[in-house]
Amino acid sequence: MSDINAHINDKESKTLLIACGAVAREIIALNKLNSWNHLDITCLPAIWHNTPDKIPQGVRSKIQENKDVYGNIVVVYGDCGTGGELDRVLEEEGVKRIDGAHCYAFFTGLGAFDQMHEDDITCFYLTDYLVRHFDTLIMEGMGIAKHPELLPMYFGNYTKLVYLAQTEDPGLQKLAKLAAEKIGLEYHYKFTGYGELSSFMSAIN
Incomplete structure (x- = not known):
């Protein structure tokens, strides 16, 4: 297998979870409990819930930083007070999130x-x-x-x-x-x- 094909296969086999720091402990616990080796996790600051206007663009930046590295990206955020702005960003980026308004x-x-x-x-x-x-x-x-x-x-x-x-x-x-x-x-x-x-x-x- 060529290095290019190996890179493509590795990319397609990995999923990135972009999550709120407030649920990081639970995500890591589930990941460890179930040995989900195909999942990587990155978190944004939980304190952003006090300033939810930061969440949509923060998530967008994480998506754009990682979309060439991972075959699949999913988001573990509710709407979290963004007034639908997070969902608008995710629709533009073609990324899905967990259902629900909040954790x-x-x-x-x-x-x-x-x-x-x-x-x-x-x-x-x-x-x-x-x-x-x-x-x-x-x-x-x-x-x-x-x-x-x-x-x-x-x-x-x-x-x-x-x-x-x-x-x-x-x-x-x-x-x-x-x-x-x-x-x-x-x-x-x-x-x-x-x-x-x-x-x-x-x-x-």
């Missing part, structure tokens, strides 16, 4: 999350990642630590904090309860596991 939905299951949200729209959701980084992303990132008077503005319309857990970790459950106390919400726990992220990754050839 809460694809971890819980799209239908199950929609029903849960419809039943109670006053819930504020956390994942494993958001529990681990609650102080950095929420208390400090949203300015509440320095300006507690902002708390009612951000959370005045919520009544519950729902921890959508990917792992059964007592330490994270304790942190999630503490997070609920910090923002004055009633604590609830729901184990989701990896949800539709697992089936999405399993279906990638």
Whole structure:
């Protein structure tokens, strides 16, 4: 086999996942658990959820940097507050993403999350990642630590904090309860596991 043919075959056999850093741990865990050697992973900063306008062009740049190296590229982002702009970029680039508006939905299951949200729209959701980084992303990132008077503005319309857990970790459950106390919400726990992220990754050839 020529070097050119070897390169083509190697390219066609590999898939790149471009993902949000907030789901990196779960993607790596699934990849390792299932020995998916055909998948490579690159992540963009999770902090971009505080400035979602950065996400579409950040994803586009990753696609363009790698489209000549990989035979297949898929994106593990919901819409994530981009107002449809991410989907417009992906359509232009010919790349697909996981279904769902956000990671809460694809971890819980799209239908199950929609029903849960419809039943109670006053819930504020956390994942494993958001529990681990609650102080950095929420208390400090949203300015509440320095300006507690902002708390009612951000959370005045919520009544519950729902921890959508990917792992059964007592330490994270304790942190999630503490997070609920910090923002004055009633604590609830729901184990989701990896949800539709697992089936999405399993279906990638």
